[in-house]
Amino acid sequence: MTSQELFVKTLSDNHLNLTKSRRKIFQILSDVESITMQELIKKTKGSIDRASVYRNIVIFEKIRIIDKIKIGFKYKIELGEMYSYHHHHITCMVCHQSQPIDENTVLEKALIQQADKLGYRLSKHQIELSGICQNCQKLD
Amino acid sequence: MTSQELFVKTLSDNHLNLTKSRRKIFQILSDVESITMQELIKKTKGSIDRASVYRNIVIFEKIRIIDKIKIGFKYKIELGEMYSYHHHHITCMVCHQSQPIDENTVLEKALIQQADKLGYRLSKHQIELSGICQNCQKLD
DNA sequence: GTCGATGCAAAATGTTTGCAAGACC
DNA sequence: GGTCTTGCAAACATTTTGCATCGAC
Numbered sequence: 001m002t003s004q005e006l007f008v009k010t011l012s013d014n015h016l017n018l019t020k021s022r023r024k025i026f027q028i029l030s031d032v033e034s035i036t037m038q039e040l041i042k043k044t045k046g047s048i049d050r051a052s053v054y055r056n057i058v059i060f061e062k063i064r065i066i067d068k069i070k071i072g073f074k075y076k077i078e079l080g081e082m083y084s085y086h087h088h089h090i091t092c093m094v095c096h097q098s099q100p101i102d103e104n105t106v107l108e109k110a111l112i113q114q115a116d117k118l119g120y121r122l123s124k125h126q127i128e129l130s131g132i133c134q135n136c137q138k139l140d
Numbered sequence: 141m142t143s144q145e146l147f148v149k150t151l152s153d154n155h156l157n158l159t160k161s162r163r164k165i166f167q168i169l170s171d172v173e174s175i176t177m178q179e180l181i182k183k184t185k186g187s188i189d190r191a192s193v194y195r196n197i198v199i200f201e202k203i204r205i206i207d208k209i210k211i212g213f214k215y216k217i218e219l220g221e222m223y224s225y226h227h228h229h230i231t232c233m234v235c236h237q238s239q240p241i242d243e244n245t246v247l248e249k250a251l252i253q254q255a256d257k258l259g260y261r262l263s264k265h266q267i268e269l270s271g272i273c274q275n276c277q278k279l280d
Numbered sequence: 281g282t283c284g285a286t287g288c289a290a291a292a293t294g295t296t297t298g299c300a301a302g303a304c305c
Numbered sequence: 306g307g308t309c310t311t312g313c314a315a316a317c318a319t320t321t322t323g324c325a326t327c328g329a330c
Contacts, residue, residue: 017284017329037319049287054320056285068213070268075213090260101258107250111269114241119274120230128210128266129251134259157304157309177294189312194295196310 003030003083007065010082014063021048025056026065033100034069034078034089070128071098090129094136101129143170143223147205150222154203161188165196166205173240174209174218174229210268211238230269234276241269 001009007026011018021044028043029035035043037057041050057077060066064082068075071091078084091098107127115122141149147166151158161184168183169175175183177197181190197217200206204222208215211231216238218224231238247267255262 015284019285019329021286050319051288051321052286070210070213073208073210073215090255090258092260093263099258101254104250104254107247107254110244110247110250111267114244114247115230115269115271118230118239118241119277120232120269120271121277122269122271123233124270126268127251128268129255129260129262130264131255131260131262137259137261155309159304159310161311181294190294191296191313192311 003079006082010063010065016059016063021052022056024048025053025060029066029077029079030083032078034071034076034098036074036076040077070126072096088127088129090131092133092136093130094132094139097133101127143219146222150203150205156199156203161192162196164188165193165200169206169217169219170223172218174211174216174238176214176216180217210266212236228267228269230271232273232276233270234272234279237273241267 008018011022016022024044024047025040028040037053040057041053044053057066061068064080066077067080068077069089070076071089086103087100088103089098090101108125111125112122148158151162156162164184164187165180168180177193180197181193184193197206201208204220206217207220208217209229210216211229226243227240228243229238230241248265251265252262
């Protein structure tokens with residue numbers, strides 16, 4: 001099943017219509033690693049109203065078509081894990097570019113243990129690293 | 141040196157006045173584990189204007205009197221590491237309470253290695269765990 | 281045709297700024 | 306007294322809501 005097909009199926013499984021707006025938002029998200037709400041609104045300006053973008057993002061998050069991830073003190077949006085793979089992010093504090101970090105089993109296990117120790121049943125975790133990337137280190 | 145004294149010294153080292161507003165904000169932060177901007181504004185309503193709260197929080201962050209931490213897709217504020225210790229947070233998805241997690245050397249080392257592998261010089265990291273706390277598990 | 285989705289306008293919420301008056305050193 | 310800080314009001318940015326209309330199934 002392609003991404004497209006999964007997207008269509010996920011909507012239909014949840015009794016949601018496949019509309020032009022939803023196709024377009026999905027298309028945009030497919031073309032980027034991640035995107036801010038502001039960028040998404042800008043890209044859809046003229047074709048989709050802000051309110052509809054917000055409404056659809058809420059829905060997409062609920063049915064796990066997207067994940068919200070934190071970058072700085074804002075969040076960004078990216079396609080959910082069904083459409084990619086579990087990963088985290090590292091952001092350069094100088095150029096503000098961010099890139100994905102592959103899952104690391106050792107790390108994930110350590111986190112589950114930590115939660116367990118405190119009596120929590122862990123369901124989500126997010127790790128955000130900030131530093132200075134290779135390129136920006138050179139420019140010093 | 142007490143927290144109070146460190147606070148006074150930090151301001152003075154940075155050529156900033158010790159004002160009534162700043163004392164009050166510091167006092168409130170000393171009394172809680174962490175707090176949202178909205179809660180802080182509510183607690184100071186009548187005595188400090190919103191704009192001054194925001195301005196002081198910006199200053200406090202710059203001189204590391206506070207840290208902003210991410211909880212959900214908002215941020216919260218807490219006294220900086222000089223006033224406590226390095227830690228992370230786990231938040232219950234049901235009751236939205238959050239609690240600190242002590243530093244774990246294994247974990248921190250794993251993170252530095254990860255960053256290194258990608259050529260980054262790591263300077264900050266944040267780990268946020270979400271799950272269901274012991275109490276809320278019982279209520280199921 | 282029916283119900284869900286959209287656009288538009290307006291409100292609610294969150295944050296920042298300019299400026300004159302007041303507080304700190 | 307001079308400079309930094311504050312309050313106030315207004316602007317700006319972000320997100321949500323109500324309602325009439327439109328589109329998907």
